[in-house]
Amino acid sequence: MSEHADDTGSVSLPGLGWSEFFQEQVEPGEAGLEPMRIATVHRARLTAMSQSGPVKLVLPVHANTGDYAVGDWVLADPETHLLQRRLKRRTVLARRTDGKNVPQLAGANIDTLFIVTSCNADFNPARLERYLALAIQAGTNPVILLTKADTVDDPQTFQDQARALQRGLPVVILNPRTADAATALAPWCGEGQTVAVVGSSGVGKSTLVNTLAGTSQETPQPTGGIREHDSKGRHTTTSRSLHAIAGGGWVIDTPGMRTLHVSDSAYGLETLFAEITELAPLCRFRDCTHAHEPGCAVQAAVAAGTLDPDRVARWRKLGDENRVSTPVMTGPKGGRFLGGGKKR
Numbered sequence: 001m002s003e004h005a006d007d008t009g010s011v012s013l014p015g016l017g018w019s020e021f022f023q024e025q026v027e028p029g030e031a032g033l034e035p036m037r038i039a040t041v042h043r044a045r046l047t048a049m050s051q052s053g054p055v056k057l058v059l060p061v062h063a064n065t066g067d068y069a070v071g072d073w074v075l076a077d078p079e080t081h082l083l084q085r086r087l088k089r090r091t092v093l094a095r096r097t098d099g100k101n102v103p104q105l106a107g108a109n110i111d112t113l114f115i116v117t118s119c120n121a122d123f124n125p126a127r128l129e130r131y132l133a134l135a136i137q138a139g140t141n142p143v144i145l146l147t148k149a150d151t152v153d154d155p156q157t158f159q160d161q162a163r164a165l166q167r168g169l170p171v172v173i174l175n176p177r178t179a180d181a182a183t184a185l186a187p188w189c190g191e192g193q194t195v196a197v198v199g200s201s202g203v204g205k206s207t208l209v210n211t212l213a214g215t216s217q218e219t220p221q222p223t224g225g226i227r228e229h230d231s232k233g234r235h236t237t238t239s240r241s242l243h244a245i246a247g248g249g250w251v252i253d254t255p256g257m258r259t260l261h262v263s264d265s266a267y268g269l270e271t272l273f274a275e276i277t278e279l280a281p282l283c284r285f286r287d288c289t290h291a292h293e294p295g296c297a298v299q300a301a302v303a304a305g306t307l308d309p310d311r312v313a314r315w316r317k318l319g320d321e322n323r324v325s326t327p328v329m330t331g332p333k334g335g336r337f338l339g340g341g342k343k344r
Contacts, residue, residue: 010052017109017192017250022073025087033075033084038068038108039242046083048074049242058082069093069105070240070252071194091139093196096263096325103264107196107240107252112188113140116176116199116208118148119158125165126314129272130260131198132166133318137268140196143170143188147204150175166272176208182247185212191248198254209253214246262318263325273315275307290316 016037026035036048036055046057046065057074058081059065068074073087091110094103113135117123128144135142144162149155155173162171174181188195189212197205243251262269270277276298280288284295290312291299301307 011049011244013051014192015248016049016051017071017194018073019090019192021090022087026075030075030084032078034078035087036074036076037242038070038072038074041065041068041070041105041240048076055081060084066102066105069108070242071108071110071196071250073109093134093138093140093198094264095134096261106198106254109194110138110140110196110252111193112195113138113142114145114185114188114195114197114208115142116145116147116197116203116205117162118203119146119152119155120148122200122203123158123161125161127200127260128162128165129314129318130262132169133262133265133268133272134260135268136271137265141188142166143172143185145176145185145208146171146173147176147208149173167274176204176211179211181208181211182214182245186247189245189247189249189251193249194252195245195249196252196254206253209243209251212245212251213243261325262322263327265318265322266326269315269318269322273311276312276315279307 013035018035018037022035026033034050036050036057038046039049039054040047043065046059046068048055048057055076057076060083063083068086069089069092072089075084075087076082077084089108092108093106093110093113095106096103113131115128115131115135117128123146132142144165146155146158146162149158152158159171159173163169172184174184182189185195195212197209199205240252240254243253245251276290279297279301280290282297283290283293285293288296288298290296293299298307298312302309302312
């Protein structure tokens with residue numbers, strides 16, 4: 001049983017992650033409805049966590065489960081469990097997939113995003129930057145977790161490379177199978193806090209979720225190995241779900257992502273590549289592409305050795321991808337980007 005539940009298995013609203021942000025959205029006429037938090041999203045059904053435990057929600061006519069994300073707060077009838085409405089999200093983690101204009105919801109109301117990678121061929125700075133841009137745009141705090149440190153001679157090298165990707169970025173080396181992992185991540189897993197775990201298949205995401213949940217979860221997440229020749233794993237998590245953390249808080253597990261497209265992430269990229277975007281206004285020309293123009297502050301920093309040319313190349317590539325991939329709203333207010341993350 002989770003420490004944030006009492007002897008009957010019930011849990012307080014603050015323990016579930018409820019805050020003044022959500023309370024302020026409840027209308028006077030909705031005082032009789034019960035706040036519940038979405039725990040699983042399936043094609044035709046939703047389950048939620050209430051103060052008294054798990055609930056199978058009754059969906060209204062024509063409801064679309066695709067409009068809900070794990071971690072969402074909803075108001076429901078306490079007797080019939082009929083879902084009435086979803087509350088506005090504080091943060092939302094979403095990504096676009098090939099051929100789809102509507103973002104895929106990965107989780108909502110997430111405080112911290114654990115980005116898991118391993119000290120082997122899976123470690124890829126360019127892909128990590130994509131995750132970081134996604135996290136920043138979503139309004140969550142990113143933390144990189146390095147696994148499989150015992151397979152390399154110098155894991156510190158991987159930690160240094162990861163820390164260089166963003167100013168002040170926390171990077172933690174851990175073994176997701178040990179209790180020490182939960183201790184190392186305790187600063188982000190307090191009472192009422194919600195974390196999500198993302199990363200490639202086979203890096204230890206489901207194992208970490210099982211470690212954080214401890215013995216409180218009825219059905220542990222399935223885990224799998226990795227292929228030796230390319231360090232890639234098999235998909236063991238096929239859906240998103242909310243789990244109680246043994247020491248407090250909640251964790252959302254997500255399926256492994258083979259591809260991660262950047263879109264709707266202008267703010268995330270500006271923040272992630274702050275050392276570059278801060279130089280751009282110093283260029284001689286306002287429309288400088290930072291590729292060949294005279295008086296370019298970015299290229300001057302590269303020439304002086306204070307800016308990594310590979311980092312600049314990745315920044316330019318992600319910026320171009322974001323501009324191409326971000327849909328533009330049409331109509332009288334055309335030109336506004338369709339954003340899935342926290343408004344700035």
